[in-house]
Amino acid sequence: MKTTLGPLMFGFTAESLANAYVTAAGPAAKLEAVSRDDLLAREPSALDSVSRLLLFPSLEVLKACYRDGEAFHYEDYVVELSPAA
Numbered sequence: 134m135k136t137t138l139g140p141l142m143f144g145f146t147a148e149s150l151a152n153a154y155v156t157a158a159g160p161a162a163k164l165e166a167v168s169r170d171d172l173l174a175r176e177p178s179a180l181d182s183v184s185r186l187l188l189f190p191s192l193e194v195l196k197a198c199y200r201d202g203e204a205f206h207y208e209d210y211v212v213e214l215s216p217a218a
Contacts, residue, residue, distance in 0.1 A: 136207045143187040
């Protein structure tokens, strides 16, 4: 996702939030809500180069981002990922 902090991979704390995002983006976006485990089963190295993740904790936060991406406080929802052991 393009953000004011640069491009970030994004995630959701609940499947319902991921589905809400996919629905809001519409069919032209060609998005799919996939769990972390399913993603890694499909492509084990999918997250190897990801060090930060934009994490949406609630529907309210997701709506705020979608409503006004320029004014959204992305830095409040960035999670630093530690490398897999």
